[in-house]
Amino acid sequence: MPPVSLDARTVIEQMEAVRERQPLIQCLTNHVTTGFVANVLLAVGAAPAMVDSAGESEIFAREAADGVLVNLGTPHPAQCDGIRAIDYGADTMPPWVLDPVAVGSLPVRTALAQELLSHSPTVIRGNASEIVALAGSGQGGRGVDSTLGTDEAATAARDLAARTHGAVAVSGPVDLIADASSTVRIANGDPMFTEITGGGCALGAVTAAFVAVSPSPLVGAASAAAVYAIAGEKAAGDAAGPGTFAVHLLDALRSLSAADIMSRADIS
Template identity: 50%
Template structure:
């Protein structure tokens, strides 16, 4: 079956979307390399004085409060303001939400700003919706299926797409739920794979804007791209160190046929 999200992969390479990344200091370089390898252009512009203006010219924006400072909180708020005013799609990655009050309050507050997409693990999504206490730091302690109700509530509240990452990914919109089977456990052993997936999601949303493809399919394509690259990289590596390098190579080389043959999707009915 030819799903529309296959077309999104080609759109990403054609348009080289500019992605403004307001992300945590631990993963900044890795995230930039992921975007470049996949076919996007990263910009780590997060100062309060520039964030709103940059969000207006970017094709997509990532909001990731992984290692926040007071200045970065202000920068993220300004980027959201600029993106909203310009209609730039933006992604909220609620890193470690639930366990720490300030980041939890911030993330829950910006949900009302209607992010185009939310991407997190099961515990983060559940806590963001107010249905759980979060995981163990950035690690999920809840199953993907247990986060389905939380994802549905957030999608209904924002009108956007909620992606729950795990052994299988759930992509949830107000009127659609898709399960994506791809990836490899080795992805959990390299810092930044989840955070950079949020940036890749912003890239796909930017590339697909105005194309006629749904937001849902754009988010699905981003997760399939990362998951399939993870599978290819795992086959080429001997451990986490070589996997990290192989993942960058695989993200660059993945094509539509790889995604067609190495990923499986299932639409939930009813």
């Protein structure tokens, strides 16, 4: 892959492509934030479908989904069955995102994450502790929170991307998105994202929506991160706390304009 440089114009094109093509995103995701994740997908213009049981997940991925999210936040046996039923190597498999929530010391999700890693996810999205743990060089964070800074995961991200031939997105105060040949940093966002549950989960879903329509995993993942973070900045501006922030985030994702992205995007 030749190195990619991302600018605000490209981010806007990806946002508009999601709104126009309304990709159908199948989510096999944790039961804590399922409703919020579905609402965020709708707000960016995608169509969510939470089809995650073993008898239906493979058919839906093969015949209907434009993108798939696999989030390991609550790996109950029935959902693990649904995740394993998908044929990730099939020609019909759409782009997919692995979100290895709290991977590291917890055995069920850690083993499943390694198994999924061998199927080369289009994008892996996590916080710094999760990315380092998945790459095999750390023990994970504190619950779902990272104990490392984004840049401490840069090498792990590039290593993972080289193994999957996809992109790896490290979320944090500055987001870092890497593939084997390029690294993009996005310095947008707001600390309020850490005060609501599902902030990361929803970004994983948005990433699946963007890679479903984008020319490359890196462009899709980085554009998703930029749109999501900029909407968060707008939402935080008129939020009185985490309750109103989550509500306004949905409104901001729905109404985000090209001008918002041009004026706020901080990409390097």
